[in-house]
Amino acid sequence: MLNLLKYPAFLLALPFVLLTATPSLAADTAAAVSIVQAWSPATPPGAETGAAYFTINNRSGAADVILGANSAVATEASVHEMKMAGGMMQMRAVPKLSLAPKASVTFSPHGYHVMLTGLKKPLKEGDHFKLALQLQHAGAVEVDVVVEGLGASQFTGPAK
Template sequence: MKPQILALFAGSLLSASVFAQVSVSDPWIRATVPAQKVTGAFMRVQSATPARLLGVQTEVAGRAELHEMAMEGQTMRMRGVESIELPAGKPVNLASGGYHVMLMDLKRQVKEGENVDLTLQVQDAAGKRQDVKLSVPVKPLTYSAHSGH
C-alpha cells in the first residue's frame, strides 16, 4: 500500500510542476502616501512555453491594468495594453519605464513593509488560462529596483 501512496504523491507533484509554467521573481509594489489613488507593481515574469499575460487582480485596487511606457517623438507616454507577450524561456521585465502593472482607484494606503496579494492571469498558446497568485512586498516610495530588473 505504501508504494502506491508514494507513487500517487510523486505523480501529483509531477503534474503540479507541469502546470506551473509561469514563474515570477523580484516582485514589488511602490508604497503610497495616505491620499494617493495610484501606484505601480513591478516584477520579472517568465514562462516555460509561449504565453501572454492578460491581466492582474488585487483586492487593494478598484482596477489593475497592464501598462507600457513608450516614447512618442520627444515625449514619454504611458498607455494601457491588452496583454504582454511572454516568449518561451525568456524573462519579461515589468519595470519602471517599460511594461508594468498600474494599481488604480486604491481602496487604502499601501504601506512599506506589508505584502499585497496579486493574481496574474496568463494564457498559453493553446488558450489554457492559469492564475499565478503572488504575495508582493511593498517597498518605500524612494525604492529603485537593481539595474537588472
C-alpha cells in the same frame, strides 16, 4: 561568469526566490510561469493609484500571453507600458503581453508595470499584498508583492 558589478543585487537573490515560490495548483502547468521579485513603491496618503513591478519567467517551451491582472488592494489592475513618444514619456495599456517560450520579462519603472487603480488604502512600506496575473495558458499566477519605500526604484528584499 557574471560580472557582479553589472548586476543589481535583486538579480543575485533570484535562486532563493525560485526555491521558495509557491507551486501552482494546476499540475499540468505547475511552475510553467513564475513571478519573482515583486514590489511596489509606497504611495503617499490619498493616492488613488500605485504600480507593481516584478520579473515573470516563462519556463515552458510554448509562448504564453498575459491577459490581465487583479489584486484585492485596488478596484482595477492592468498591464501598462511606459514608452518614449516624440520626446515624451507616455503610458499606454497593454491588453495582451506575449511571453516568448523560455523567456523572462522584467517589469520596471521605465517599462512595463501593473497599474493599480482605485487603491483601497495607501501602500505602506514593509507591507505586502497578493497580485494575480491571468495568463492564457498557465491560468492565474499569484505573487506576493513587497511594498518598498516611497520613491523606491527597485526591489531591495523580501518582506521585512
